Amino acid sequence: MKLKRTLASLGAVAALTLGALTTGTATAGAAMPNCSGYAKYLDRAGYYVNIPTDGQQGSNFCAMRRGASGEQVRSLQETLWQCYGQRIDSDGQFGPATETALKRVQSALNLSADGVYGPQTRDALKWNWNLWTTGGHRCLRLTEAPGPLS
Incomplete structure (x- = not known):
């Protein structure tokens, strides 16, 4: 059970990080x-x-x-x-x-x-x-x- 929560947490962090990186790139280009x-x-x-x-x-x-x-x-x-x-x-x-x-x-x-x-x-x-x-x-x-x- 603890392993599933850890894996779910890691997956959520990875998804948030990837989303932030992609959004950050688009925002930086649009803001120039x-x-x-x-x-x-x-x-x-x-x-x-x-x-x-x-x-x-x-x-x-x-x-x-x-x-x-x-x-x-x-x-x-x-x-x-x-x-x-x-x-x-x-x-x-x-x-x-x-x-x-x-x-x-x-x-x-x-x-x-x-x-x-x-x-x-x-x-x-x-x-x-x-x-x-x-x-x-x-x-x-x-x-x-x-x-x-x-």
């Missing part, structure tokens, strides 16, 4: 703000890049998916084209072509290829940095740019 703006990052060498932000707090901890639009989407599109060879229009519309291109790049970077831009994708991408003076560009991760970023 949408990227509705961008911040211009400038490095010491004179290159700049527009990084998607939540638009209100200026945090780059945000998500973008199909249906998003604006300069933040255009920056992602230019990065996918210039740094990863994904020939898509830089029209600022996160549509099926942008989603497919992002999935390809995420897969190549060993990320979850879900077609949703978020912090893991942001950190893994080599971004398209442009030079103010000559219009030249280069592809670097945010952590690879000559600091400090402003």
